[in-house]
Amino acid sequence: MDLTDYRGLVLPEHTRLTPQRLALLDLIVEREGSFTAVELFQEARRRRPELGLATVYRTVDLLRQTGSVRPLAGDTRPAYVRCEPGHHHHLICLACGAVEETELCGAPSPAVLRRRYGFRAETHELDVYGTCADCA
């Protein structure tokens, strides 16, 4: 799959960079921590009042396809985070919602899982919840 790049966000092939999309991508790049579709929608509307909610979902979906954005597992609201390319996990602050990435990972190795359970691991998700340095 050929990929388009905009400020570090990766989009699938044949994705057009429309003004609506650029506004959303800018917001995502400038933002820290997690965001919901509706939050993004409301902020983007301040810049482009004609923008529709469906476009937000469509754009987030494109970013999810390439891994530039990932849904967060947490219990409460359905939120997303921006992701750098490559394997990493998230440190999510329960107090302020900030999200930090870390390359630290110790998920059980595929070899061990295979030997022990006959399970062929493909991917995994690991999120650590706690309190960030600023809130501590």
Added chain:
Amino acid sequence: MDLTDYRGLVLPEHTRLTPQRLALLDLIVEREGSFTAVELFQEARRRRPELGLATVYRTVDLLRQTGSVRPLAGDTRPAYVRCEPGHHHHLICLACGAVEETELCGAPSPAVLRRRYGFRAETHELDVYGTCADCA
């Protein structure tokens, strides 16, 4: 918090064991793999046709409070899994949906996260996706 126990499922204090709840708890105990609220509702209705969907959500919620059931992070349908007490993670088969528990875990140690990011880890969620022995 005082706890009530039924076939290994733990419920909060003052939880009454009504026939509706017992039917739901039985289904959860007997079931393997993950389930959605609606699936549980439909199966339980075969045994007790008068049972309401709200009761399913209420019961699942009680089990979530004690950790006997946990929502699954996966992208598709919103599903839950039964959990044994204690720290463990899940191996989720992408082919058949079966869920296996494993005590294997190598999440980054709280000490390292503290030193490196100033982050105070409290909990973490780790789910491994792949193919189970039966489907391989």
Added chain:
DNA sequence: TGCGAGATTGAGAATCATTATCATCTGTAC
């Protein structure tokens, strides 16, 4: 055994998140 406080119930309405639809418009390769 019987009582009563308080927990629980089902049905349906209400809310919230997401996806589908469709006629119209526009970015981009030529």
Added chain:
DNA sequence: GTACAGATGATAATGATTCTCAATCTCGCA
């Protein structure tokens, strides 16, 4: 410029979950 595939916004539709409320039931205590 032109064509056309991809993109758009409004709105309806769907799906998941929570709320509401009057009626009912459970369980500890007498």
